[in-house]
Amino acid sequence: QSALTQPASVSGSPGQSITISCTGTSSDVGGYNYVSWYQQHPGKAPKLMIYEVSNRPSGVPDRFSGSKSGNTASLTISGLQAEDEADYYCSSYTSSSTTGVFGTGTKVTVL
Amino acid sequence: QVQLVESGGGLVKPGGSLRLSCAASGFTFSDYYMSWIRQAPGKGLEWVSYISSSGSTIYYADSVKGRFTISRDNAKNSLYLQMNSLRAEDTAVYYCARESMTTVTTLDYWGQGTLVTVSS
Numbered sequence: 001q002s003a004l005t006q007p008a009s010v011s012g013s014p015g016q017s018i019t020i021s022c023t024g025t026s027s028d029v030g031g032y033n034y035v036s037w038y039q040q041h042p043g044k045a046p047k048l049m050i051y052e053v054s055n056r057p058s059g060v061p062d063r064f065s066g067s068k069s070g071n072t073a074s075l076t077i078s079g080l081q082a083e084d085e086a087d088y089y090c091s092s093y094t095s096s097s098t099t100g101v102f103g104t105g106t107k108v109t110v111l
Numbered sequence: 112q113v114q115l116v117e118s119g120g121g122l123v124k125p126g127g128s129l130r131l132s133c134a135a136s137g138f139t140f141s142d143y144y145m146s147w148i149r150q151a152p153g154k155g156l157e158w159v160s161y162i163s164s165s166g167s168t169i170y171y172a173d174s175v176k177g178r179f180t181i182s183r184d185n186a187k188n189s190l191y192l193q194m195n196s197l198r199a200e201d202t203a204v205y206y207c208a209r210e211s212m213t214t215v216t217t218l219d220y221w222g223q224g225t226l227v228t229v230s231s
Contacts, residue, residue, distance in 0.1 A: 003155065034215045038156075045206055045221040046148075046156065052214055089156055093216045098170045099146070099158040100216030 004029065004090055004103035011109040012080045020106045022073040022090030028101055030071035034093035036100070037066060037075045041086045049088075050075060077108070085110045113137040113220045115207050120225030127197050127229070133190040133207030133222055141165075141185035144210040146218060147192050149203035149227075157203075160192065161210065175201075197229045 005023040012018040022029065022037075029035055035053045038046035048057055050066040053073060063078045073092070077084055090103035119131040133145070146161040160181040161170045169181055180193040190207050204226050208218040 032215075034217070036217045038218075045223050046218075047221070048217065048219050051211065051217045051219075057219065091156075091216065091218075099161055099172075102156040102158065105155045 002101075004092060004101060006088075006090060006103040006106045008104075009107045009109065011111055012077075013111045014080055014082065016080050017076060017078045018080060018108065019077075020075045020088055020090075020108070022075070022092075022103045024071050024073075024092055024094075024101075026071060027096050028092040028094035029068065029073050029090075031095065032093045033068070034100070035066065035068060035073040036091045037064075038089045038091070039084075039086050040089065046089065080110055082110050084108060113209065115209065115220060115222035117205065117207050117222045117225040120205065120227045122228045122230065123197055124231050125198060125229055128193070128195045129197065129227060131192040131194065131205055131207075131225060131227070135188045135190065135207075135209070138209070140183075140188040143212060145183060145190045146208045146210060147181060147190075148206045148208055148218070148221075149201075150206070150224075151200075151203040154203075159205070162190070194227070197227075199229050201227060202229045203227060 037050040040046040054066040091100045094101045114136045116134045147159040178196045182191045204224040206224045207222045209220040211217040211219040
């Protein structure tokens with residue numbers, strides 16, 4: 001099962017908006033609305049930020065939003081803050097496996 | 112609050128074995144599917160194994176099939192991963208994670224991880 005494709009890095013200044021893409025196929029991202037996003041700070045466990053493409057768990061700031069178009073899902077962080085500097089991973093349900101598949105990960109740098 | 116605490120990691124020689132444990136609290140463990148996810152140093156996340164709430168359905172990634180065994184003890188609120196015939200490429204932080212009950216392939220809580228190092 002191939003990993004979903006994410007850009008290696010994305011950067012932005014405080015207050016700006018950034019978008020991270022997550023590209024798959026019609027067997028995963030494009031075929032189902034089961035895309036999740038996880039935030040991981042260095043040395044810490046991943047934290048669920050978005051599920052089912054655009055839903056935020058309780059406690060996640062509304063600066064984080066998700067969307068999908070075709071085989072590509074996106075995570076947008078609006079009003080970028082220093083604490084948003086972390087690695088971000090997407091994942092999706094896939095018809096090719098009984099589990100989900102993760103993305104390659106994106107390092108977000110706040111300039 | 113939901114807590115997942117892994118233990119059992121350490122340094123092991125190639126070909127050796129380790130048993131990881133994950134102690135769960137703050138929720139009804141027997142209601143949830145559970146997974147083991149690993150992350151090699153500086154690398155991304157890999158879904159290693161999952162087990163259904165009753166233990167009747169189990170999945171393994173091809174990379175560990177035949178070498179790793181997942182199990183659970185609902186009476187002890189614990190998840191396990193028996194790792195045999197370990198290889199250098201199994202070196203990683205191993206996380207246990209809870210699968211959301213309300214959606215698909217979504218891991219809503221993660222433990223802090225335990226490091227497994229396979230080296231001679």
